[in-house]
Amino acid sequence: MNLRLLLVDDHKLMRQGLRSLLEPQPDLTVVDEADDGAGALRICQSLKPDIVLMDIALPDMNGIEATRRIRQACPHTKVIGLSVHRDRQYVEGMLKAGASGYLPKDSGLGELLNAIKAVSQGHTYLSPQVTGTLVRGYIQEDDDQARQKAASPLSQREKEVLQLLSKGMTRSQIADALNLSPRTVETHRRRIMEKLDLSSTAALIKFSIREGITSLGD
Known part of the structure; x- marks a missing residue:
């Protein structure tokens, strides 16, 4: 099965490098390139590629927004994020936008080919580095929530009462x-x-304001 690819990156050298690596592969065809998100969307609507390799830091329309619009307009087109950014916010942003994979730009050709194959078969592919970033973030989030819970000895009902007290409401x-x-x-x-x-x-x-039980805007 021949897979049709679209390369999206604002750096021409990066696009050329990817093309030189992917075009020799017998089951892959690079159908076009785009240097911004809006261009990627137009090409997807016209050529209907199977997979888009999407950078995030793009001019005008970033890769996350471009991915969201491509997935809405061309639901059969899959997107793999390919970026220098490894922070959890970027990975989650791409996945929530509809991407099926995410790799750092310093990944090897073998891993990129594995990602393309996995995504073409309907799977989600995250590089080990990205998976590690997500896991560490989730662990930290769980720890923060546990500390927050431990720091607040109040029951849910007591928090409700405190919130209303803080609004100046009377006992009645x-x-x-x-x-x-x-x-x-x-x-x-x-x-x-x-x-x-x-x-x-x-x-x-x-106390209520400091702990976020009552906001200053309430």
């Missing part, structure tokens, strides 16, 4: 809003102050 108003009795609201307020070792409403409001 909070009771009506949460369908509780005023006595229960007072019990929650007292427990909140005990748990946080705070002794004034002003201190409660300050």
Whole structure:
């Protein structure tokens, strides 16, 4: 099965290098090149390539937005991100936009061919370096969430009461809003102050804003 490829990169030397590596492959054909996202979209709509090798840092329309539009306009065309950027935000941005793969630009030809083959078969391909970046990011995110949870000893109901207290609502108003009795609201307020070792409403409001329970715009 012959796969038709579109190369998208704003550096001509990069496109030429990719073409020289890919064209000798018996089952691959480079049908065209583009140096920006808008051009890539136009070519995809016209030529319907099987796979697009997409840079991210493109003029006018970046690779993430170009990928999103290509996937919407040409759902049968697959996209592989090929970029110097390895940060989690770029990888996730491409995947959320509809890309089926992501490789750093310093990947070898063998890995690029593996990615093209995997994506053509309906799989998702991430290079080991990119996978490591994602895993480390998820681990850090889990650690941050665990620390945040440990740092906030309040129950969900207590947070709701604190949020409304911080808005200046009275005990009766909070009771009506949460369908509780005023006595229960007072019990929650007292427990909140005990748990946080705070002794004034002003201190409660300050804590609520600092912890993100209440925003300044609420």
